[in-house]
Amino acid sequence: xxxYDLPASPNARRVRIFIAxxxxxxxxxxxxxxxxxxxxxxxxxxxxxxxxxxxxxxDGTCIAESGAICRYLEEIHPEPILMGRTPVERxxxxxxxxxxxxxxxLPLINVFSHTHEMxxxxxxxxxxxxxxxxxxxxxxxxxxxxxxxxxxxxVNDDYTVADITAQCxxxxxxxxxxxxxxxxxxxxxxxxxxxxxxxxxA
Amino acid sequence: xxxYDLPASPNARRVRIFIAxxxxxxxxxxxxxxxxxxxxxxxxxxxxxxxxxxxxxxDGTCIAESGAICRYLEEIHPEPILMGRTPVERxxxxxxxxxxxxxxxLPLINVFSHTHEMxxxxxxxxxxxxxxxxxxxxxxxxxxxxxxxxxxxxVNDDYTVADITAQCxxxxxxxxxxxxxxxxxxxxxxxxxxxxxxxxxA
Numbered sequence: 444x445x446x447y448d449l450p451a452s453p454n455a456r457r458v459r460i461f462i463a464x465x466x467x468x469x470x471x472x473x474x475x476x477x478x479x480x481x482x483x484x485x486x487x488x489x490x491x492x493x494x495x496x497x498x499x500x501x502d503g504t505c506i507a508e509s510g511a512i513c514r515y516l517e518e519i520h521p522e523p524i525l526m527g528r529t530p531v532e533r534x535x536x537x538x539x540x541x542x543x544x545x546x547x548x549l550p551l552i553n554v555f556s557h558t559h560e561m562x563x564x565x566x567x568x569x570x571x572x573x574x575x576x577x578x579x580x581x582x583x584x585x586x587x588x589x590x591x592x593x594x595x596x597x598v599n600d601d602y603t604v605a606d607i608t609a610q611c612x613x614x615x616x617x618x619x620x621x622x623x624x625x626x627x628x629x630x631x632x633x634x635x636x637x638x639x640x641x642x643x644x645a
Numbered sequence: 646x647x648x649y650d651l652p653a654s655p656n657a658r659r660v661r662i663f664i665a666x667x668x669x670x671x672x673x674x675x676x677x678x679x680x681x682x683x684x685x686x687x688x689x690x691x692x693x694x695x696x697x698x699x700x701x702x703x704d705g706t707c708i709a710e711s712g713a714i715c716r717y718l719e720e721i722h723p724e725p726i727l728m729g730r731t732p733v734e735r736x737x738x739x740x741x742x743x744x745x746x747x748x749x750x751l752p753l754i755n756v757f758s759h760t761h762e763m764x765x766x767x768x769x770x771x772x773x774x775x776x777x778x779x780x781x782x783x784x785x786x787x788x789x790x791x792x793x794x795x796x797x798x799x800v801n802d803d804y805t806v807a808d809i810t811a812q813c814x815x816x817x818x819x820x821x822x823x824x825x826x827x828x829x830x831x832x833x834x835x836x837x838x839x840x841x842x843x844x845x846x847a
Contacts, residue, residue: 491792492748506733506737506740511736511740515735515736531702535713537713538709541710542710567773571774575771
């Protein structure tokens with residue numbers, strides 16, 4: 444197996460932390476988007492959308508999409524369990540992972556994509572949309588603070604892939620100026636907890 | 646079990662088709678957003694985000710997010726298999742389901758949300774963003790046409806949850822004026838194939 448990586452990408456970071464939590468070592472190849480390496484024919488053959496991360500198996504099978512890569516690794520290396528132990532638990536982890544992805548990470552990606560100068564001239568930026576997404580992300584953090592009251596982690600008292608998604612979202616948040624307001628004590632305590640894990644900088 | 650449903654929603658339709666393909670009968674309760682039923686305290690207790698679909702188990706456990714509901718049903722009612730038979734197959738189904746969701750369905754939801762007059766005054770519409778998403782969805786349909794060449798369904802020759810997501814996306818596409826261009830023979834043939842299934846109008 445090898446992992447095609449984009450070091451600064453929150454989606455690639457999700458997979459790297461997942462791999463580190465599993466205690467796996469998978470050779471990693473950084474794909475340099477600034478040099479257009481992700482648009483070269485040999486890479487497009489692996490993922491025609493030119494996106495990272497991508498896991499290539501030894502037989503050449505390519506798995507794109509961070510959620511699909513994590514699911515595959517969970518199946519072939521079940522311990523430590525990061526996606527739930529029973530059908531109900533797995534459904535709840537999936538629910539929370541989706542919420543962290545669609546309600547927090549995705550809006551923050553839109554803030555980055557539509558307001559950060561790195562993308563000026565690369566694609567059309569719609570600043571108004573970026574600002575709406577900033578408000579959405581902040582509103583969801585307020586909601587999350589209530590939801591996780593009394594819990595150590597996003598789903599319950601076990602660290603799961605939903606925590607990984609949320610922590611990667613907040614790392615991106617810092618980069619685009621969306622910081623967790625101080626009064627959100629539960630989210631801040633949770634973030635301190637996940638950021639202290641040895642895998643947080645994977 | 647019971648399903649809290651929003652009849653016109655593409656995400657709720659994904660779950661209804663999934664249930665029909667499994668041959669299950671799950672009592673369904675339509676939640677009327679126009680009457681604000683999804684914002685009433687009893688519903689917010691089930692899903693604090695006020696979104697549908699939502700599956701409530703007999704012990705009161707609530708599973709929100711269409712992807713999580715489908716995964717739970719796949720686990721407790723494995724046949725017919727709609728999410729892959731082996732770890733690699735399951736990863737590929739997940740990859741394609743994510744692609745159909747993030748690359749086609751989500752842009753079309755944005756077209757609806759940002760250009761359709763139904764949402765005028767309900768939330769801030771950013772028409773420019775809606776138009777960019779329209780272009781994205783069309784570009785992805787062109788890409789999909791190449792990808793599924795020679796295949797009966799999105800992943801391979803088995804109908805899976807990725808087909809369900811894609812067909813629900815295209816139903817929404819029709820409603821917002823994003824039709825599959827005639828020259829995309831593979832996508833058109835595929836859509837005719839899935840639309841002919843007895844479950845397509847679930």
